[in-house]
Amino acid sequence: MNFGVDEVRPAVVAIDLHRGHLDPTVATMPLPAEQSEAVIAANRRFLDNCRAADIPVVHLLTLYRSVEEIRTNPFWRTRAEDPSATRKNVLKHNLWGLPGTQVIPELLDERDWVVNTKRRYDCFIGSDLEFTLKNNGINTLLITGVNTNSCVLATTTAACCRDFAAVVVEECVDTMDGPEAHAAALTCVRAAFGWVMSGDEAIAAVTGRGGMR
Template sequence: MNLGVDVVRPAVIAIDLHRGHLDPEVATMPLSAERSKAVIETNRVFFEKCRAAGIPVIHLLTLYRSVEEIRTNPFWRTRAEDPTATRKNVLKHNLWGSPGTEVITELLDERDWVVNTKRRYDCFIGSDLEFTLKNNGINTLLLTGVNTNSCVLATTVAACVRDFAAILIEECVDTIDGPKAHEAALTCVRAAFGWVMSGDEALAAVRS
């Protein structure tokens, strides 16, 4: 399959697969317990296949120093004031030292890389992700994580405009905003920003 790069050099970009979304006991922006289990399992299986193929797994982890660092975003400030919003706990989400900032144990391997300087939906903004990718010659991103219609979508768009080949792994993403938002994000990616594939399809594509 033609991915538009001369030599495919892939890495997994695992977005916010942390307790803040996926551990119902501590999550401030939780998926349902059932969906959390499903996302953890599909990512676990995909990561194992990628590691076996020599593809690095890079975890992107949201981490805020303070509430004020979150409140500088005007829209997020309004979400905290709306008790019906899915992001109503935004000012409590993944603050430094909170249990939500821990990557789900089953998904973290000693061979993985962690970028814990993510502070906005776009994983490139304010983090050292692009430096890490370019420094290691990576040009193709296999994107997984939460939420499909915010962090995953924003990062896929950002990857595309930075000239990375972007492949979103369909069974490895989900959102707290429900299936319509999830499907809308996939539609946007397919239309303009990259490929949407199963994990096995993506691995076959990068190997070809």
């Protein structure tokens, strides 16, 4: 597989696989329960197989110190004022100390890296993600997580603009905004920013030795 790099040096970038999206008992911006279960199961399988292949896993975790850090964003402020918006709870989402800020336990391994300074859809902005990747020689990102049409799309776009090869792992991403938004985001990725593959295909492509168990 030609990713346009001289030597593929991959890492997983797992975006917001936390209880704030995926645990219906505490989630402030939840995926529907059935979708949450599917995302957790797919990511668990994919991440386990990446670790077995010595591909590092980086968890990106949204975490705000205060409501003011959220409401500085003009559009988000309007979502909080619209009771019909899927993101109407944005000003309550993943504030410091809330249980939603915890990575789903079954998706976190002691070998993983955690970047918990994510405060916008683009995981690179205001975080040390790029520093972490470049100082570990990473040039190819296998991107998973929530939501396909916001954080996943924004981060894939930013990765492309920073000259990383970006691969979105199709069964490991989803959105609370519905299937049309999910499909449209993947179409945008394929057209302009990177590759969309299954977990099997992604592991085979970056390792050259088969897929998932």
